[in-house]
Amino acid sequence: MFIDYVAVYLKAGNGGNGLVAYRREKYVPMGGPSGGDGGNGADIIMEVDEGLRTLMDFRFQRHFKASHGENGMNSNMHGKNSAPLVLKVPPGTIVKNKESGETLADLVEHGQQAVIAKGGRGGRGNSRFATSRNPAPDFAENGEPGEELEITLELKMMADVGIVGFPSVGKSTLLGTVSKAKPKTGDYHFTTLQPNLGVVSSKDGRTFVMADMPGLIEGASEGTGLGLQFLRHIERTKVLVHVVDISETDGRDAVEDYLTIRREMGLYNEELLNLPEVIALNKVELIDHDPEIIKHFTDGIDSSSDIVEISAATGENLDELLYKVADLLEVQPVVKEEIETESRVIYRHEKDPDHFVITRDDDGAYVLSGQSIERLFMMTDFNREAAVRRFARQMRTMGIDDALRERGIKAGDIVRILGGEFEFVE
Template sequence: MFIDQVDIYLKAGDGGNGLVAYRREKYVPLGGPSGGDGGNGADIIFEVDEGLRTLMDFRYQRHFKAKRGENGMNSNAHGKNSEPMVLKVPPGTIVKRKDTGETLADLVQHGARAVVAKGGRGGRGNSRFASSRNPAPDFAENGEPGEELDVVMELKLLADVGLVGFPSVGKSTILSAVSKAKPKTGDYPFTTIKPNLGVVETGDGRSFVMADLPGLIEGASEGTGLGHQFLRHVERTKVIVHVIDIGGLEGRDAVEDYRIIRNEMGLYNENLLKRPEIIVLNKVDLVEDEAVFDRFTEAVGGDKEIFRISAATRENLDTVLYRVADLLEETSEVEDVIEETDHRVVYRHEKDPDTFEISRDDDGAYVVSGDAIERMFKMTDFNRDAAVRRFARQMRSMGIDDALRERGIQTGDTVRILGGEFEFVE
């Protein structure tokens, strides 16, 4: 089954907790702190595998949780870092945040990797906090939480040539006639509801990949019908073969069909109109009035490359394939078809460490939120008084105490962070 879009949930591994420990050896009465750091949590990495052609593997397993780092150990021993979780994806996979739609990675080349969810760093052991003022700290950090997000995975087929056109114009018949692909064909609209790929070889030994794409209808640029599912795959093709039913059995206007599809492609992405294109007038064996060819050529412009074929009888198909192969050789990498980058992370949200927000709950409590303060909260061991005091100092250094005073907080009022409650004391 061909799956080209799926939503999944990712949770990178949390960092291991740091340890509170002290040296206890014979003849060393005051050995000092010896708690080791926790190991880093596992990243979640997406890696391209050219052997894959669909996102089928993600249809049934949609939750991925990576391993946490090992906790710190005695004698300043560092906890073990967790190995990354590697998810294999087909070439042409785009990963986006579900909540914002921002692109996290665009993966094309075999072996390309992107860290989509970053594992948390290990918490520091108490030996890391020793100082002249506090030579024996009795607190350590918890591990940093790993990134947690919902993502949308989209697959854009990597084909050299894309067959585009209204439903039932003969795209699938053409592909099955020129390659070993066996797409479903029939005399009714939307026979093709998923893209089909075929490797085409010309008589002179040249070869390329051709995609039979689902039929397009008016309004596709706004998502009507198969809409964006169709247009997404056209973006990756280098040459467009526009298939027109010139036989007129469906009672359609060939010129109007051509203009509608060109218009929808332009509304979706203007760059699609700049791609090398040839027009294929299919079902010529059904044409009784030869004047329809002249009328079509005059209406769309004499500068267009137009070929007359019959996919059913294979008439003139070889001529089309030779011309397509020539166009591919003449065409350099088209802008926006395949971006020449290392195809690692395209977007990475940079968090502002000093950003926080203060709001009020219905019960009057002051709610503090923000990436940095919430991360500190999760990394604090509130079972130890020294760790609590350190967290309070961190809040003051970030300016949260002053911001609460500006909002009118009074001694005894409740401050809430991620469900944890504190009493404000002036």
């Protein structure tokens, strides 16, 4: 089964907790702190595997949780970092944040990787907080939680040539005739419900990959029928073969069919109209190559594209069609996708991580939210008095205390962060 769109939940690994410990050797009086740091949690990475063609692996498993980092140990021993969780995807996969729609990665080349969910940093052990004023700190950090998000995976097929046209004009028959692909064919609309790939070789030895796309109808750019599935995949093709039923069976109008397809392509993405195309007038055996019918079509579309009269069923003129397609492919510039730039593979954080927001709950409690304060809250061990005092100092440094006073907070009022709450103390 061909799967080209899935929603997936990801949870990167949490960092391991730092340890509070002290040296206890027999001949080392008043030994100092020796608590080690926690290990880093596992990242979740998407990696391109050219052997994959669909997102089928994500159909039944859509929740992925990476392993946590190991907790710190005595004698300043660092907890083990967790190995990343690598998820394999086919070439042409676009990763987006489901909530915001932001593109996180565009993966096109074999072996290309992108970190989609970042694992949490390991918490620091108490030995990391030793100072001349406090040589034996009795607190440590908890590990940082790993990132958690829902994403969508969208596959755009990687084919040199895309076969486009209305349903039942002979696209699948054409692909099956010129390649070893075995797409489903039939004399009814939407026989093709998913893209089919085939490797095509012309008689002069030139080879390319051709894709038969699901049929398009009017309104496809707005999602009607199979339109968006069709349009998504042709964005990566280099040349189009536009198949038209010149026999106008089923009461069709060949000119109107061609113009409708072009119009819907332009509404979806104007750049699609700049792709070089070859127009294949199929089923010419049914009109005996009537020159008047051919002329009516060419005058009606007013296009400079090459036109080839073919019969996908009998094989007539298919060699000429393949020669023209191969010629167009040869003159297309080789454009290497800029997969290393931030616009292609990206991983974004908040622009101002120290930004925080203060709101009020229905019961009057003050609610704090923001990347840094929430991260600080989750990495604080509130069972230790020294860690609580450190948390309070950091809140003052971030300007949160002053901001709460400006909002009118009084001693004893409740402050909430991520469901936890405490009283404000002057």
